[in-house]
Amino acid sequence: MKKSIFIALFVIFVSCFFFSNPFPAPAAEPKTEELKIGVMLPLSGFAAQWGIPSQKGINIMGERINAQGGYKVGGKSYRIKLVEVDTEGNTEIALSKGNRLIHDEKIKFIIGPIFCGEVSALQSISEPNKILTMVYCFSPQALGPDKPYTFRLYSSGRENMAAMYPFLKKFFPKVKTLGMSGLADEKETVELCVKMAEEAGFKVISIEHVPPGTSDWFPVLTKVVAKNPDAFIPVSAPPPEAGMIIQQKHQLGYKGLVISPSHYDPNMIVAKAGAEAAEGFISMGPDFTGPNARPGLRYLYEKYTEKYKEFDPVSQASYGWLEILKIAIEKAGTLDTAGVIKTMENLEGEFVKGRFSFGGVKTYGIKRQIIEPVDFSAIKNGKHVYLGAIIPSVP
Numbered sequence: 001m002k003k004s005i006f007i008a009l010f011v012i013f014v015s016c017f018f019f020s021n022p023f024p025a026p027a028a029e030p031k032t033e034e035l036k037i038g039v040m041l042p043l044s045g046f047a048a049q050w051g052i053p054s055q056k057g058i059n060i061m062g063e064r065i066n067a068q069g070g071y072k073v074g075g076k077s078y079r080i081k082l083v084e085v086d087t088e089g090n091t092e093i094a095l096s097k098g099n100r101l102i103h104d105e106k107i108k109f110i111i112g113p114i115f116c117g118e119v120s121a122l123q124s125i126s127e128p129n130k131i132l133t134m135v136y137c138f139s140p141q142a143l144g145p146d147k148p149y150t151f152r153l154y155s156s157g158r159e160n161m162a163a164m165y166p167f168l169k170k171f172f173p174k175v176k177t178l179g180m181s182g183l184a185d186e187k188e189t190v191e192l193c194v195k196m197a198e199e200a201g202f203k204v205i206s207i208e209h210v211p212p213g214t215s216d217w218f219p220v221l222t223k224v225v226a227k228n229p230d231a232f233i234p235v236s237a238p239p240p241e242a243g244m245i246i247q248q249k250h251q252l253g254y255k256g257l258v259i260s261p262s263h264y265d266p267n268m269i270v271a272k273a274g275a276e277a278a279e280g281f282i283s284m285g286p287d288f289t290g291p292n293a294r295p296g297l298r299y300l301y302e303k304y305t306e307k308y309k310e311f312d313p314v315s316q317a318s319y320g321w322l323e324i325l326k327i328a329i330e331k332a333g334t335l336d337t338a339g340v341i342k343t344m345e346n347l348e349g350e351f352v353k354g355r356f357s358f359g360g361v362k363t364y365g366i367k368r369q370i371i372e373p374v375d376f377s378a379i380k381n382g383k384h385v386y387l388g389a390i391i392p393s394v395p
Contacts, residue, residue, distance in 0.1 A: 032070065032076070032077045032078070032079055033076055033077070033078050033079070034078065034079055034081050035070070035071060035078035035079065035080055035081065035109075035335070036081050036082075036083050036105055036106070036107045037062075037080055037081070037082055037083070037107065037109045037110070037111065037322070037325075038082075038083050038084075038085070038101040038105065038107040038109065038110035038111065038112075039055065039058055039082050039083065039084040039085070039110075039111045039112055040085055040087050040094060040097060040098065040101070040110060040111070040112030040113045040118070040122070041054055041055050041084070041085075041086070041087060041111075041112050041113065041114065042086065042087050042088055042089040042113075042114060042115075043055060043084070043086035043087075043088075044086055044088055045088040045089045045090070046089055046212065046213045046238055046240060046241075047089040047114060047115070047212075047238040047239075049238065049239035049240060049265070049268060049314070050114060050238055050239060050263075050314055050317075051086075051087075051089075051114065053265070053312035053313075053314040053315040054314060054315060054317055054318050055084060056304065056307075056308060056312070056315050057300060057304070057314075057315030057316060057317070057318060057319035058082065058111060058318055058319065058321070058322065059082065060300060060303045060304060060307070060315075060319065061319055061320065061321075061322045061323060061352075062080045062082050062322055063303075064299075064303075065080055065322055065323070065326060066079050066080055071326050071329050071330060072330055073329060073330060073333060073334065073335055074333060074334070078335075080322065083101060083105055083107060085097040085100065085101065087112070087113050087114075087118055089114070089115055089118070089212065089238075090118070091115075091117040091118050091120075091121050092121075094113050094117075094118035094121050094122055095118075095121040095122065095124070095125070098110070098121070098122040098125055098126065099125060102125055102126065102129055102131055107131070108130075108131055108132065108335065108337050109131070109132050109133075109134075109325060109337070110122070110126065110131055110132070110133045110134070111133075111134045111318060111321055111322075112133075112134075112135065112136065113135065113136070113137070114135075114136040114137065115136075115137060115183075115186075115212070116137040116138070116139040116141070116142060116186055116189075118137075119133075119135045119136075119137040119139075119142050119150075120141070120142075122135075123147055123150060126149060126150070127146075127147055127148075127149055127150070130149055130337050130338060131149060131337065132149050132151070132325075132337040132340060132341060132344075133149060133150050133151070134151050134152070134153045134318075134321050134325070135150060135151070135152055135154075136152070136154055136317070136318070137152070137156070137186075138156040138157040138158070138186055138189040138235070138236055139156075139186055139188050139189050140156075140158060140188055140189070140192055140363075140364060141188055142156075143360060143364040143365075143366060143368045143369060144364060144365050144366060145365045145366050147366075147368075148341060148366065148368075149337060149341060150368060151341075151344065151345075151368045151369075151370070152368060152369050152370065153318070153320070153321045153324055153370045154317055154318065154321075154370065155284075155370070155372060155374050155392065156189070156369070157186075157189045157192070157193055157235050157236065157261045158189070158192055158193070158196070158363070158394075159369065159371070159374065159392040159394055160261030160262075160284060160374055160392070161192075161193045161196050161197070161261055162196065162374075162392035162393055162394070163374035163376075163389075163390040163391070163392040164233075164259065164261060164374075164376075165196065165197060165200035165202065166200075166390055167376055167388070167390055168202075168231065168259070169200075169201075171387070171388075172231070172257060174230065175202070175230040175231045175257060176202065176203060176230055177202065177203045177204075177205050177229045177230045177231075178197055178202050178203070178204045178205070178206075178229050178230070178231050178232070178233060179204070179205060179206035179207075179208075179224040179227060179229035179231070179232045179233070180193060180194060180197075180204060180206065180207050180208070180232075180233045180234075180235055181207075181208040181209070181210060181220055181224070181232075181233075181234050181235065181237070181245075182208075182209060182210075182234070182235040182236045183209070183210065183211070183212050183236045183237075184209045184210060184211050184212070186235070186236045187209055189235060189236060190207065190209065190235050190236075193233070193235050193261075194207060205227045205229050206223060206224045206227045206229055206232075208220045208223060208224065212238075213241075214241060215244075217241070217244055217245050217248050218248055218252070221245065221248050221249050221252055221254070222252060224249075224254075225249065225252045225253070225254045228254075228256065229256055230256050230257065231256055231257040231258070231259055232249065232254065232256055232257070232258050232259075233258075233259055233260065233261070234258070234260050234262075235260075235261060236262065237260065237262065239264055239265065239268055239269075239314075240272070242260060242262070242264055242269060242283075243268060243269050243271070243272025243273050244272065244273075245258070246258060246269060246272070246273040246277050246278055246281055247272060247273035247274065247277050249277075250273065250274070250276065250277030251277075257280065257282070258280070258281050258282070259281075259282040259283070260281075260282070260283045260284070261283075261284060262283060262284060263283060263284045263285060263313060263314045263316070263317050264283050264285075264313075264314065265312040265313060265314055266278070266285075266313070266377075266379045266382070266383065266384040267310070267312075268312075269281060269379060270379065270382045275381070275382040278379045278382070279379060279380065279381075280378060280379065280380070281378065281379045282376055282377070282378045282387070283376075283377065284374065284375060284376065284377070285313045285316075285375055285376070285377035285384060285386070286313075286316060286353070286373070286375035286377070286386065286389070287375070287377075287386035288300070288301040288311070288313065288316075289301055290386060292386055294352065294353065294354055295352075296319075296320070296351070296352025296353065297316060297319075297352060297353065299352070300315060300316060300319050300352070313377075313384065316353065319352060319353070320351045320352045320353050323351050323352055324344070324347065324351055324356070324370075325340075325344075327347060327349070327351070328340050328343050328344035328347055331343050331347070332344075344358070345358050345367045345368065346358070346367075353372055353373065354372060354373040354389075355372070355373070355391075356370055356371060356372045357370075357371050358370060358371065359371050359394035359395060360394055360395075361395070362395040363394055363395055369394050371391065371392065371394050372391075373389040373390075373391055374389060374390055374391070374392055375387075375388070375389045376388055376389070376390075
């Protein structure tokens with residue numbers, strides 16, 4: 001009898017050992033999957049000097065996010081995979097590459113393109129397919145109630161001008177008259193900038209529209225110089241053209257201020273135009289290494305120079321976009337773009353470039369424009385010198 005009881009107890013013990021684990025396994029790590037994000041930039045052609053450094057900045061942020069565990073949604077971690085395509089600054093190519101990203105790669109999030117013709121072409125397929133796009137295009141037509149899936153996570157000409165005019169009044173109070181030029185496919189942007197200038201109390205005495213890729217600016221600049229405005233503003237000039245403008249205006253003897261609402265590599269400008277011609281040229285650009293450097297931008301500078309040796313400040317233009325997308329996706333708790341856009345438009349807080357929020361309901365008819373610090377820098381003695389920042393108003 002005692003032997004039978006002992007055997008029964010032994011069988012129960014052995015069964016419990018094998019059918020219930022007395023040493024529970026550690027909690028499983030969140031499953032890591034891949035999230036493809038499209039990047040549409042001009043990596044060749046006349047605007048590559050904008051596209052390539054922007055691409056590098058995006059890659060540095062992607063690597064940083066992946067090193068921190070990626071995007072975390074619903075108990076899963078998503079490692080970013082950037083699918084990059086070269087638009088060449090061409091509308092037809094951008095449409096073709098956009099079709100590939102959306103229909104072949106099944107991508108739901110796209111950074112780019114840069115130019116407004118490209119953006120309009122992409123929107124013809126991205127909007128009906130509910131693809132969340134983050135574009136550069138300066139045109140006010142890029143945003144609107146009929147384009148709910150399009151965000152601009154970058155201060156356009158309108159936002160930069162909203163900061164530039166107060167900047168001019170504060171630092172250059174003698175500037176009263178302006179000359180402006182812009183690419184022919186962005187006339188709306190130039191017209192808006194002219195209107196804002198007049199509302200700010202400036203007199204615009206020269207307006208010129210030029211084709212993209214213009215190789216000789218002398219005819220345009222001759223007209224501008226003849227009217228001798230206090231300041232000349234090339235509203236939308238790709239880097240090679242900006243260097244040419246500065247060089248040729250100097251050759252024509254123009255002594256007024258040249259200030260642009262775009263980002264440029266000062267080394268490229270000086271190499272193209274010469275240090276004497278480039279002296280005093282003002283464009284958008286934050287502090288990266290000095291006392292006013294924000295930690296996130298200092299990180300960009302350090303990683304960029306470590307990886308690519310020479311730094312290009314254009315890289316900061318879209319550097320923080322993957323971070324804002326991360327904040328929106330994780331707060332929304334979904335990868336469904338309809339849910340993400342509802343969350344993104346109401347975001348506000350800090351990111352690598354400083355304090356941000358979204359506006360544009362009155363200006364664009366929809367809340368899709370980021371409001372971020374607009375930084376100003378000048379070329380002095382061939383070097384990038386930080387001047388200050390102004391937060392634009394985007395009602």
